[in-house]
Amino acid sequence: MSRLLARKRSAGRSERCCSSSSSWPPGKLTLLCDAKTDGSFLVHHFLSFYLKADYKVCFVALIQSFSHYNIVGQKLGVSLTAARERGQLVFLEGLKSAVDIFFRPQEEPHPLQFLREANTRNLQPLYEFVREALKPTDEEEAACRCPVLLVDDLSVLLSLGLGAVAVLDFIHYCRATVCWERKGNIVALVHDSGDAEDEENDILLNGLSHQSHLILRAEGLATGFCKDVHGQLKILWRGPSQPTAPRDRSLTYQYKIQDKSVSFFAKGMSPAVL
Amino acid sequence: MAAAATCGTGTGSTGSVVAAASKNNVTSFQRRGPRVSGTDSGCSRLLSIAGTRPSVRNGQLLVSTGLPALDQLLGGGLAVGTVLLIEEDKYNIYSPLLFKYFLAEGIVSGHTLLVASAKEDPADILQELPAPLLDDNCKKDFDEDVCNHETPESNIKMKIAWRYQLLPKMEAGPVSSSRFGHYYDVSKRIPQELIEASKWHGFFLPEKISSTLNVESCSLTHGYLKLLQFIQNIIYEEGFDGSNPQKKQKNILRIGIQSLGSPLWGDDICCTENSDNSHGLTKFLFVLRGLLRASLSACIITMPTHLIQNKAIIARVRNLSDIVVGLESFIGSEKETNPLYKDFHGLIHIRQIPRLNNLICDVSDVKDLAFKLKRKLFTIERLHLPPDLSDTVSRSSKQDLAESAKLLGPGCGMMAGGKKHLDF
Numbered sequence: 134m135s136r137l138l139a140r141k142r143s144a145g146r147s148e149r150c151c152s153s154s155s156s157w158p159p160g161k162l163t164l165l166c167d168a169k170t171d172g173s174f175l176v177h178h179f180l181s182f183y184l185k186a187d188y189k190v191c192f193v194a195l196i197q198s199f200s201h202y203n204i205v206g207q208k209l210g211v212s213l214t215a216a217r218e219r220g221q222l223v224f225l226e227g228l229k230s231a232v233d234i235f236f237r238p239q240e241e242p243h244p245l246q247f248l249r250e251a252n253t254r255n256l257q258p259l260y261e262f263v264r265e266a267l268k269p270t271d272e273e274e275a276a277c278r279c280p281v282l283l284v285d286d287l288s289v290l291l292s293l294g295l296g297a298v299a300v301l302d303f304i305h306y307c308r309a310t311v312c313w314e315r316k317g318n319i320v321a322l323v324h325d326s327g328d329a330e331d332e333e334n335d336i337l338l339n340g341l342s343h344q345s346h347l348i349l350r351a352e353g354l355a356t357g358f359c360k361d362v363h364g365q366l367k368i369l370w371r372g373p374s375q376p377t378a379p380r381d382r383s384l385t386y387q388y389k390i391q392d393k394s395v396s397f398f399a400k401g402m403s404p405a406v407l
Numbered sequence: 408m409a410a411a412a413t414c415g416t417g418t419g420s421t422g423s424v425v426a427a428a429s430k431n432n433v434t435s436f437q438r439r440g441p442r443v444s445g446t447d448s449g450c451s452r453l454l455s456i457a458g459t460r461p462s463v464r465n466g467q468l469l470v471s472t473g474l475p476a477l478d479q480l481l482g483g484g485l486a487v488g489t490v491l492l493i494e495e496d497k498y499n500i501y502s503p504l505l506f507k508y509f510l511a512e513g514i515v516s517g518h519t520l521l522v523a524s525a526k527e528d529p530a531d532i533l534q535e536l537p538a539p540l541l542d543d544n545c546k547k548d549f550d551e552d553v554c555n556h557e558t559p560e561s562n563i564k565m566k567i568a569w570r571y572q573l574l575p576k577m578e579a580g581p582v583s584s585s586r587f588g589h590y591y592d593v594s595k596r597i598p599q600e601l602i603e604a605s606k607w608h609g610f611f612l613p614e615k616i617s618s619t620l621n622v623e624s625c626s627l628t629h630g631y632l633k634l635l636q637f638i639q640n641i642i643y644e645e646g647f648d649g650s651n652p653q654k655k656q657k658n659i660l661r662i663g664i665q666s667l668g669s670p671l672w673g674d675d676i677c678c679t680e681n682s683d684n685s686h687g688l689t690k691f692l693f694v695l696r697g698l699l700r701a702s703l704s705a706c707i708i709t710m711p712t713h714l715i716q717n718k719a720i721i722a723r724v725r726n727l728s729d730i731v732v733g734l735e736s737f738i739g740s741e742k743e744t745n746p747l748y749k750d751f752h753g754l755i756h757i758r759q760i761p762r763l764n765n766l767i768c769d770v771s772d773v774k775d776l777a778f779k780l781k782r783k784l785f786t787i788e789r790l791h792l793p794p795d796l797s798d799t800v801s802r803s804s805k806q807d808l809a810e811s812a813k814l815l816g817p818g819c820g821m822m823a824g825g826k827k828h829l830d831f
Contacts, residue, residue, distance in 0.1 A: 174766050196726075198488075198700045204465075204764040228697035235694050236639050248690070292723040293693060294686035324726060331719030358774055363767075390767045 159279050159316040162308055164345035166338065168325035169353035170364045174390050176285045177202070179320045181209035184216050188281045188317075191266040193259070195227035195289040208393045223266035227289070248293060256295065256303040264310050267317065280317035282307055287341075288324040288334055297336040304341065325350075346371055351388075361405035362387045366397065456657055456703075458516025460587050462486065465764040470659055470705050471588035473512030474505065476787040478588055480757055480776070481730055482769025485707075487659065488700045489729035489761060490692070494712040495666070496736035496753060501778065502709045504537075504785050505734075506663055508591055509707045511536040513605075513661035515589050520607035521641055521662045523634055525671035529609030532665070533602055538595035540783075592783045610637050612672065628684060630673045631691040638662060639698055648702040660704035667691075668710050668724075677714040685720055692727040731759040734778070747792060751777035755787055 165175045203213040216222035230245045244262035267280035311317040326334045350367040368384040386397040469484030478484045495502040522529035615633045647660045675682045725731050736753035737743040755776045760768040775790040
C-alpha cells in the first residue's frame with residue numbers, strides 16, 4: 134500500500150513539475166486536449182497552480198461562469214475573487230460578455246465583439262485585450278513574476294463562427310507577445326472531436342500540437358466507463374531538448390478525479406485492481 | 408385469477424403500511440418542515456421557491472424534470488441556469504413526452520413557463536400536457552398501472568436471491584408529500600383550471616416573424632435572434648435575473664424550446680452538410696447559456712439531431728449544452744423484433760452530465776437504461792435480459808441473443824465503443 138502511494142505521488146509530481154517554474158522554463162505553450170472525456174480538471178489545476186505560484190494570470194473562460202471556477206478554485210485552495218481584486222487575475226467571462234454584447238450594445242469595442250458580426254475574420258480585439266491584461270507595470274513586476282494566458286476552451290471559438298486559421302493566428306500572436314516578449318506561458322484547452330469528423334477542429338488541434346511544447350491529453354478509457362479509473366492522461370514532451378528532462382518522452386498515467394484532487398497511477402495500478 | 412388476487416393483497420398491504428407509518432410518525436412528519444428550513448436558514452431565500460431543492464453535492468438549486476427517474480439519473484434534477492438537451496428519437500414519438508413532463512412539472516410547481524415552437528402553437532402544447540397524479544388518486548392509479556403491467560413482486564419479501572432486495576430501484580412509487588417531482592398520467596389531459604392559474608409566455612415562430620426583414624449584420628438566423636430577444640425580454644421584465652430586485656416572490660422560469668434546429672426554424676443545417684450558416688445554432692446556444700447562467704431559469708431543448716447532416720455540428724452542440732440525453736426508440740429499427748428488447752420501447756442514453764462547481768460529476772453507476780411507455784406512465788428502467796423461460800433453448804436462438812448483446816456494446820460504454828481491448 135505504501136509503495137502504491139509513493140508511486141502515486143511520483144506520478145502526481147511528474148505532472149506538477151511540468152508546470153513548476155523551477156524545471157519548466159518560461160516561454161512555453163502547453164496544449165490540453167480531451168477526447169471522449171472532460172478535461173476541465175486540467176484547466177482547474179493550472180489555474181490554481183499559477184495563482185498559487187504568484188503568476189499574473191489572464192483567464193479567457195468561454196465555457197463556464199465565474200462562480201463555477203471560483204467555487205472549484207476554493208476547493209483547490211485559491212480564491213479567484215481575491216486574486217482578481219489584487220490584480221493578479223484578469224478574468225474574461227465569455228457567457229456574460231455574450232449577453233452584454235447582444236442585448237446592451239456599447240460604444241467601445243468588446244474583446245468578443247465578433248459575436249455580433251456576421252463575417253468574422255479575426256480575433257484582433259481579443260488579442261488586444263490579452264496584451265493589455267498582461268502588460269507589465271513596475272510595481273506588479275515585483276509582485277507577480279511571469280504572465281500566463283489560460284484559455285478554456287479554444288474549440289468554443291470555432292462554434293462561435295471563427296475559422297481554425299483565425300484561432301491559430303490568435304494563438305500565434307499571443308505566443309509572440311506572452312511567450313517571447315514577456316517570457317510567460319500559454320495554456321489552452323482544445324476538445325478532440327474524435328469520430329465526429331470536425332475538420333476545422335482537427336486543423337486547430339493539429340496546428341496547435343505542432344507548435345506546443347507540452348501536450349497533456351486526457352482520454353476516456355477505450356473499454357468504456359469505469360467507476361475507479363476516470364481516464365488516462367498522456368504526457369508528451371516536445372520541442373527543444375532540455376538538459377534535465379528526457380526529450381520526446383511520452384508517458385501515460387491513469388487517473389481518478391476526487392472531490393478536491395486528482396490521483397494518478399501507472400497503467401493497471403488502480404486501487405480497484407490491486 | 409390468482410395473479411389478480413395477489414395483486415390486490417399486495418396493494419392492500421402497502422396501503423396499510425403507509426397508513427400505519429403515518430399514524431405512528433405524525434409528529435416527525437410535522438416536525439420536518441420547520442427543521443429543514445431552520446437548518447438551511449442560509450438558503451432560506453432559495454428554499455422559498457416551490458418545486459426546487461438545493462443539490463446535495465454542489466449546492467446548486469435544482470428543479471425537477473417532471474420525471475423522477477430521470478432526475479435521479481441526472482444527479483438529483485436539473486440545475487437552475489443550465490440547458491437540458493434531448494436528442495429526439497427518429498420518429499419524434501417519445502421526446503415530446505419528456506418535453507411535456509418538464510412543462511407540466513412547471514405548472515404544478517407554480518413556475519412561469521416560456522414555450523417556444525416553430526411547429527405547434529404553444530397554447531396547443533399546453534392543452535396537451537399530461538395530468539398530474541396528485542395525492543389521493545395517484546396512489547391508486549399508480550398501483551393499478553403497476554399491477555396491470557407487472558407482477559407485484561416488489562411487495563413480496565424475497566426468499567431466494569434476497570440480495571436483490573437491496574438494489575436501488577430506478578423507479579419508485581409516487582410520494583404524495585414530496586413537492587419536488589411529480590408523476591403524470593399521459594392518458595389524461597391536465598385540468599383546465601391549472602393551465603388558467605399558471606403564468607406562461609408563448610413564442611410561436613410564424614407569428615413572430617415580421618415581414619420587414621431588417622437583417623442586421625449578425626450571423627444569427629432571424630428566428631433564433633427573435634427568440635433570444637424574446638427570452639431576454641421576459642427574463643429582464645419579470646426580474647428573473649438576480650440583478651434587478653424582484654418585487655414579488657422569487658420564481659423560476661422554465662423555458663421549453665421544441666425541435667430546435669429543424670428546418671422550420673429557418674435553419675439549413677438539416678438540409679446540407681456544408682451550409683454557410685452552420686454557426687447559427689451553436690451561437691444561439693452560447694448566448695442562451697449566457698442568459699440562463701445569469702437568471703433563475705432552466706431550459707429544455709429537443710433537437711432532431713438525426714436530421715443534422717454535419718456530425719461536427721452535433722458534437723459542438725453537445726459541448727455547448729449542459730446535460731445531453733439521447734432517446735433511441737426501437738420503432739422502425741431491427742431492435743424492434745429482437746427478443747432482447749421485447750420488454751422496452753427504446754434506449755435512453757445519458758450522454759453528458761455537467762460538472763457544476765465541482766471537479767467531478769454525478770455519474771450514475773448504471774449505463775444501460777431503457778424506457779417503456781406504459782398505459783399511463785413513462786418509465787426509465789435498467790436494461791435487463793428477459794428471463795429464459797423455455798425448457799430447452801435451441802442453440803441458434805441463444806447465439807442470436809449473444810449477437811445482439813454484442814450489438815448493445817456501444818450503447819453501454821459511455822466513453823467509447825467496446826473494442827476487444829483491456830485497459831487494465
